[in-house]
Amino acid sequence: MSYQKSSFRHPNLAVNDLGLTHRDYEGSLSTLCSGCGHDSIGASIVQACHELSLPPHKIAKLSGIGCSSKAPTYFLGKAHGFNSVHGRMPSIVTGANMANRDLTYIGMSGDGDTAAIGMGQFAHVVRRRLNMLYVVANNGVYGLTKGQTSATSDRGSKSKGGEENLLEGIDLPTLAIQLGATFVARSFSGDKNQLVPLLKAALSHRGFAFIDVLSPCVTFNNHNGSTKSYDYVRDHIQTASVTDYVPVKEEITTACPPGVCRDICLHDGSILRLNSVAENYDPQDRAEAIAAIERHKAKGEILTGLLYVDPAAEDLHEVMQTSHRPLNTLSESCLCPGNDRLQMINDSFR
Amino acid sequence: MHSIKSVNEFVIRFANVNGTGSASANLLFAKSLFRMGIPVSPRNVFPSNIQGMPTWYEVRVSEKGYLGRRGGGADIVVAMNAQSLAQDMRNVLPGGYFLYDSTKPLDPALVRSDVNILGMPISEICLREYTDPRQRQLFKNVIYVGALAALLDIEFEVIKGLIADQFKGKEKLIIPNIYALELGHQYASTNFKCPLDVRVKRSDQVGDKIMLDGNTATGLGAIYGGASVVGWYPITPSTSVVEKFMQYAKRLRIDPATGQANYAAVQMEDELAAIGCVIGAAWNGARAFTATSGPGVSLMTEFLGLAYFAEVPVVLVNVQRAGPSTGMPTRTQQPDITACAYASHGDTKHVLLFPSSPKECFDMTADAFDLAERLQTPVIVMSDLELGMNDHLSEPMQWDDERRYDRGKVLNEEQLDEIERFGRYLDVDGDGICYRTLPGTHAEKGSFFTRGTSRDRYAVYSEQGDVYVDNVDRLTHKFKTAATLVPPAKITRQGKGQKIGLIYYGTTAAAISETVDTLTEKGIKVDSLRVRAFPFGQEVADFIDSHDQVFVIEQNRDGQLRSLLINELEINPRDLKAVLHYDGLPITARFISGRIEELLLDAGNKKSTRNVASR
């Protein structure tokens, strides 16, 4: 069941450029467990979309199956949603995006949905450089089916029943970078300050933007011994860089001192400002990004923040040179060549 | 020796090595008869290997217009594959002709005294005439076509015209090809008694018909039907549907001003993703399709259930091949009727269309988009390898320029403004079809969650029993509406009051006129009904009711359409006799009429023994 929220609007709520408040970006009341990381991700998405002044109905939110895939019901209620089948959101969003390049596409998935059943589709949507934001709410466990280990569960992490995971966990950001994603970040559902600017930058990025968000499952994977619990993640997090998102319309007032911060200009003219970059981290160097993730992992740390970005890469529509007019708006005059043409074609078969 | 005598009524079989360029020469042969106004039906019989394996090309020539496979041996065999000589010799009918490359003498053990053997040193001629090894190989094929022109009395001007058409823009190639034709022609005229007793004669039986394969027509149907998104994954025998779509789209769907493509064809990573891409695009308001064959259909089933339950218009072309599993990937069958009619878990049913000619491939594919959007459900076009990959004589394709796409019940911004409360699954019109909205239409209204889970009329998730039943019963009602919208069955009657009826569909159609004639000659009169769609219309039930004996003719082992008729129309299984052909070759009239005679005899015997027993 989902519940409608009251439409009462507080008079002092901040409005964005579209005259919309935060409430205009919310969804129905969540039915997830209270404290579930997925709801915090939803709240951050609401904030990011509101602050970016994206028209809510021009967003499409798509997901597979899982608690994480249910989460889109609880944000952006004015946007169309598609809760598809387990692990197959990437193909649905590919078709949707081909049909209408003008919407903003947010794919929401889980670690099971992406790294197990959906691994094939995930790999290929990355490789296709579809213009979208792909968020994995990563809790290292199958929440919806009640607590089985998932493919992103770290080696050595213990299940709620005390069993140790003996297999290697899949690192999704590493994979995404290798497969050609042009924006890759990792964050934590409990750290809005980091997550919201990353979401804003990812939504402004043209091409495939991937964010792996550690999102603890309070019911099945938040115990001692789990490497995806709130406590463990908080204690082991390391930041590649602190990201600030500066929208196009805002002027940058402070200069960026070299060695301390770094500005990256996105396709739409907005600026990503990276502060306190760790170890002279260069987020435009693919090999270095992967090496840094590995280095931190070896030390038992989780590297977060913007890991890799290529702001100039082409997306799938550009590669395919599809019409700038959304294909779903084309009518007979563009689509149907007419009978005269057909008679010429008939003649070629005589 | 007795020689077969026949004008415009024979079968010629070409035995070649795959990948040696014989295909275009063989087509040249078939097409020259077609241009002489003689009905022909050419067929490839090929293995799934790409190069080096034997392949056969069989052309049935029939003034009477019998264009199904004839079956049995060939009147003429052109044996150009040293490896299959023995088999090819066996294939010649007594009194028939065997044309072979005599550069290497024929093994005396192979010689048959009841066959006219025509040896022609083709390799030797090529060795003498050409230095380039590639040309030596390629022109062999053209040379035997030249010889056949003399042997069968094919108008030389017609072949020359075809060559000129084929090499339009590459004029340099015309003269050498015609030279090779003449080499063959000359050799045959001087060394054999030309023409043979089996030969051709100009006719007027072709009219304005065209000759093309079903997959090309299907691809064109998708272009004309307005498909703008394609998700696909290659699989024989469906691949050329999308390849042809893309080939024509590159010409017909590029905006002349901007050079941008008015379509997007994405090669996906598998069939799951291919149908997923189509569902996503259709959900977002584009006309979208994919094409596949049996193994792909198996992979697509979870998604087909989603599209059925979430009510997303999807067009799927299934070019069937022999299953199960990988089965016989280069052989034809109609083996996916059950798999497609009920694809996916839970109570599901899908709309199926059964084309039987390239013209129908074109029409039904274009119509499938209207039907899918009108009904908001998957529509599956059930072609097969025989139809899809072989050339057929077909009525020309037509398009009515006044025709507008039926985009179905989609609410726009103004319509949403007028509605108090939008309910995605409200049956406003009472036909089981509800109104949908597309993402991005309205700032405040019309958004909803599309899902494969149960939901109420307002698209809100629900696991309440009555809500679920309300929804799935509406889907049943919608399927009844579908039965009134799909193309009706085609019925042919032999006068009033016939007691025997034949039911068939798809490529079996090619064998039916010959079947009916054969049976009539034996005093058996029959009516026939060609099923063109599922769900079945009332006319199908009435036809079965009004005949004492009904035969359901199919190209699968289990009589899948028969089961579907029994299941959906509540027919007593005893009232439908199965006539089943499933060795992977196209069904023949000989087989059908023979089997029907057997079954009739059987039924007659049973009746008389029953009478004896009861006495």
Ligand SMILES: Cc1ncc(C[n+]2csc(CCOP(=O)(O)OP(=O)(O)O)c2C)c(N)n1
């Ligand atoms: C084909 C198929 N197989 C299995 C399932 C059952 N199933 C539903 S959700 C899920 C795992 C979800 O895990 P994850 O993606 O990590 O999401 P979470 O619930 O943890 O957020 C499984 C196995 C299904 N719905 N469909």
Ligand code: SF4
């Ligand atoms: S089971 Fe875990 S993942 Fe699912 S809603 Fe509860 S806390 Fe979240």
Ligand SMILES: [Mg+2]
């Ligand atoms: Mg999970």
